[in-house]
């Protein structure tokens with residue numbers, strides 16, 4: 001499933017890798033290189049999820065959400081935009097995303113994380129906040145900033161660094177009106193359960209080996 005590119009600041013390896021595996025046809029980054037971008041959304045792909053990331057330093061954590069959405073074949077748009085450093089870019093992305101058909105937003109930020117709340121103030125689409133660990137307090141500051149929204153402006157907050165669940169929740173929201181996606185989510189859940197069963201099989205094997213070692217060891221052998 002094609003992935004839709006918003007904007008990546010800087011010249012990171014991440015950006016180049018992302019751009020390399022984006023949409024069929026032109027990507028925003030191609031367009032930017034050619035100097036022809038009029039909008040953040042320069043592809044024909046319709047993203048279901050719009051993802052805002054507070055800083056490039058957040059990418060290693062938030063990337064896990066990309067993996068889940070890729071696995072579920074859910075197209076998404078991504079932008080690095082900060083509620084504090086680039087407030088206009090946040091609003092521009094939200095407006096463009098809505099115009100492009102985005103149905104749900106994910107906003108990930110650390111520190112005094114206002115990003116999800118700001119997004120929720122500017123859209124009626126569901127907003128999922130990922131509080132991230134930044135430089136202090138193990139992410140508690142971000143968690144409280146994300147989850148303690150004032151009455152009237154809801155944000156669904158997942159766990160600190162909970163990028164996987166944010167992606168799954170976004171997919172579940174989309175699946176309400178998309179039976180095919182609901183089926184893919186069901187298959188994902190069955191794969192997850194199978195992985196737990198496989199872990200149990202490995203555990204049983206290790207326990208059996210330990211048991212055999214104890215029985216074969218000093219004082220543990222058969223009489």
Ligand code: RP5
Nearest residue numbers: 054055057109110111132134
């Ligand atoms: C927040 O501040 C970002 O979301 C990030 O988690 C944190 C630190 O950002 P950098 O200083 O690393 O850019 O805005």
